[in-house]
Amino acid sequence: MTESTYDIAVVGAGAVGLSAALAFARDGYRTVLVGGLDVRRDGRTVALLNGSVRFLEALGVWPAVAAAAAPLETMRIVDDTGSLFRPPPAAFRAGEIGLDAFGWNIENVALVEALAEAARTREALTLVPEFATGFATDEAGAVLTLAEGGTIRAGLMVAADGRNSKLRQKAGIGTQTWSYPQSAMTVILAHDRDHRETSTEFHTRHGPFTLVPLPGRRSSLVWVASKAEAERLSGLDDAALALAVERQAQSHLGAMRVDGPRGLVPMSGLSVNRYSSRHLALVGEAAHVFPPIGAQGLNLGFRDVASLRDAVIDGGEEGHGPGSDETLARYQRGRDLDVRLRTAAVDGLNRTLLTGMIPTDFLRGAGLLALSNIGPLRRIVMREGVLPRVGVPRLMQGVSSG
Known part of the structure; x- marks a missing residue:
């Protein structure tokens, strides 16, 4: 059995794992990425917010990603709950806070393919398309056992292996999970009218119904x-589904037709007791799982990676190794509050739609009305959503060097 040694090993070759491997290799760490690519098309997209765009720019992959993405210049919210306190539709425009777009929407698989292409040519990065079967630590670092034989040793192991993370389980990191009485259907659609780079979210009594622009007269749908x-x-034929979508969207984009695969995602959440263990750091869905509301999941995963990268760089300047206790404690401090706040926000929004209680409807409607009519408040909320000023990792600030 052969053993290979690296500074950092990343397990999981999804978008978060690929970005982590690229980030560390970019900074000169001998890095290995373990795992096979998942390029199944399931109708899911991600809206990359401003910080994620800057992060991908720093990794050198943004031009390839932008070519397959559509800008989100306006975000429109329509209260379709039937509440007595239903406010008029509200529109938020990126230009109001000096941005060309709040973010860019791209199919998940296209994003993974762009990151994978960059990984194949990145110096200091080795790709090992195998599954990991074992994980252990000792004084020198972490050791990963591969399915086809051989082991990988690294000072820091990064678990980007998803919500059912085997590395998290082997490290004994506890989790809390919860579920909602909902599922989200995802699908790609073509439509007669231009979306005008506008994302439209209908708040219904059963959850959000959100149409997000894709290039051309196409949009992605998340229907909770x-x-x-x-x-x-999800069991309807294409014609019946397209008609149901058009009716739910109040014909706002005209006639619809199904133009891609569809998926069905149970609404659930997961949080962890801690974000690291000995020589191990959790990122992405190994650390937190969100229902597909508010574009938080993958954007938060990229923020994990950028925050871990900062902790490793800063720890190294103080003489600590990538997987040292000091470096991982710094990472823990950097992630705890951010993740908790985002988790509470997404959970709170979803539950307020489901409750049907008059006081809750009143508060939600009053809040949306205030955002529509009070410009300074609206701009503060928009900036915090896409351009937070506190605790933003350096690669998300547009800083291209360590």
Whole structure:
């Protein structure tokens, strides 16, 4: 059995794992990425917010990503709950806070393919398309056992292996999980009218129904509904589904047709007791799982990676190794509050839509009305959503050097 040694090993070759491997290799660390690519098309997209765009620019992959993405210049919210306190539709425009777009929407698989292409040519990065079967630590670092034989040793192991992370389980890191009485149906659609780079979110009593622009007259849909209704919708033929979408969207984009694969995602959440263990750091869905609301999941995963990168760089300047206790404690401090706040925000929004209680409806409607009519408040909220000023990792500030 052969053993290879690296500074940093990343396990999991999704978008978060690929970005982590690229980030560390970019800084000169001998890095290995372990795992096979998942390029199945399931109708899911991600809206990359401003910080994620800057991060991808720093990794040198943004031009390839932008070519397959559509800008989100306006975000429109329509209260379709039937509440007595239903406010008028609200529109938020990126130009109001000096941005060309709040973010860019791209199919998940296209993003993974762009990151993978960059990884194949990145110096100091080795790709090992195998599954990991074992994980252990000793004084020198962490050791990963591969399915086809051989081991990998590294000072820092980065677990980017998803919500069912084997590395997290082997490290004994506890989790809290919860679920909602909903599922989200995802699908790619073509439509008769231009979306005008506008994302439209209908707040319904069963959850958000969100149409997000893609290049051309195409949009991605996340339709959150009761589990039974989401299963019914996902079982419709293309023509019936397109008609159901058009009606739910109040014909706002004209006639629809299904233009890509569809998926069905149970609405659930996961949080962890801590973000690291001995020589191990958790990133992405190994550390937190969100329902597909508010574009938080992958953007938060990229923020994990950029924050871990800062902790490793700063720890190194103080003489600590990438997987040292001091470096990982710095990472823990950098992630805890950010993740908790985002988790609470997404959970709170979803539950307020489901409750149907008059006081809750009143507060939600009053809040949206205030954002629509009070310009300074609206701009503060928009900036915090896409351009937070506190605790932003350096690569998300547009800083290209360590």
